[in-house]
Amino acid sequence: MQGIWTTDRIRAAEERLLAVTPEGALMRRAAFGASLRAADMLTEHAGRVAGSRVALLVGAGNNGGDALWAGAFLLRRGVGVTAVLLKPERAHPRGLAALRRAGGRVVPVEDAPQWLTRADLVIDGIVGISASGPLRPQAAELLEHVSAPVLAIDLPSGVDPDTGEVAGPAVRAACTVTFGARKPVHALNPGHCGPVELVDIGLGDELADPDLFRLDAGDVAAHWPLPGPEDDKYSQGVVGIAAGSATYPGAAVLATGSAVRATAGMVRYAGPAADAVRAHWPETVATGSITDAGRVQSWAVGPGIGTGREGREVLEHALGQGVPLCADADAITIIARAPAVLDARDPGTPLVLTPHAGEFERLTGTRPGADRVAAAREAAARFNAVLLLKGHCTIVAAPDGRVLVNVPRGSWLATAGSGDVLSGLVGALLAAGIDAWLAAGMATYVHSLAGLLAARGVPTSASAVLAAIPDALRQVRSPAPSNCG
């Protein structure tokens, strides 16, 4: 798992490291790494390093210092470097001196437009982890003149470092180079960061447990249940799906199908869409009523069951079975309207709730807001459940405070029925006995990868996402190498 640390924790770790490191050494390490990335980008975008032109946007803090030092390193490689100082009187003194010694040009903000428009690459050192609020107007205006690719130092300026919120003009980076550890913004706002490269500055020993986690392919591959020599159809976990209706069988077909595709365990379906489910997925055992569904090791309940009395009875019955349960869609609305339904649950049995923002508001009374991590964490504690908050970036919070962030692979999953596919995946992993937080995170990871593979660059459908689950699992088990992001 990749760790992610909040800016308070990073700052504290940096202070401890600074105390035992020669003055300026950390910044030079960071800036040297940034200059290497900048040179790669120049090669890619301008076809050369020596002779190319770089403009630095330099704020009043150490982030600006990083940019100035990176400029000094680039000057030594024959790059023409111009620094735009947003606050000349507060520019990092040693960084500024290094840039000048190396032959860099320094211009005031008024002269910036001509240098920005001629640049092959812009380096954003406006603000880093000490950013507060929206970009100051002077910095925001400068961004209007930027058309070259931007390399963000530590994080794209104008984006909140801890929540990823954008509350005004902000840098949209082609690439971000960060130092020591990944920050929440990198996972929560991938659209503004671009690929994120981590430069080691020796912070590792100073960092304790991460605040957030991100799964990688290796984690998913290591925990995804595969049949072994001793297995049979029951031993891998039987999942029950309660979804859909006679009039709307689609949700039942999608949720059941994704459970079928996810693992080799058996899938039972219970509900009024049994005929449609049997027709699409002959390998399932389908019955009309949850009361005669047979034994399962988990339930996925909710998509398309309706929010009336029948839906409530189905949810109450499943909650009373003492097995892990994923409550999605209508099941969440039922819980929101009648929280007493949860009395049927044994509090020690895992529960996964999978709301989108609207369902989250129904459940908790408030929209998730800018700090989606905090919102998901609070709701997980309140409901004593794993809370999977859907969206472009999906957040998975456990009641004990652990949080996973899924970095999306495009927006292909914004299509009707894709949530039904996710609940089938979660249910199948719960049946295999996987920790509910990890199961929800693994399901989300494979869901978004299946979305990417189904789309291959053009809009897709929930049925195609479902059909791509095996390819996503194959890719997870033999990931393609990646050097950035």
Ligand SMILES: NC(=O)C1=CN([C@@H]2O[C@H](COP(=O)(O)OP(=O)(O)OC[C@H]3O[C@@H](n4cnc5c(N)ncnc54)[C@H](OP(=O)(O)O)[C@@H]3O)[C@@H](O)[C@H]2O)[C@@H](O)CC1
């Ligand atoms: N510590 C280390 O060891 C290492 C640190 N490193 C680097 O240091 C960075 C952190 O540096 P930092 O703490 O100096 O603050 P930083 O992010 O540059 O910003 C502060 C300045 O920005 C301003 N400002 C604030 N909000 C703003 C806004 N919305 N819009 C515009 N301006 C805004 C604010 O000005 P004011 O509020 O006074 O106007 C203040 O002067 C970190 O991200 C990394 O890059 C690396 O070198 C590795 C080693």
Ligand SMILES: Nc1ncnc2c1ncn2[C@@H]1O[C@H](COP(=O)(O)OP(=O)(O)O)[C@@H](O)[C@H]1O
């Ligand atoms: N813009 C987006 N980018 C990435 N993923 C998205 C986006 N919009 C929705 N998703 C994902 O698609 C799924 C939609 O689920 P849901 O809202 O329940 O839709 P439905 O009810 O149509 O199935 C969720 O997994 C969500 O995280």
Ligand SMILES: [K+]
């Ligand atoms: K920055």
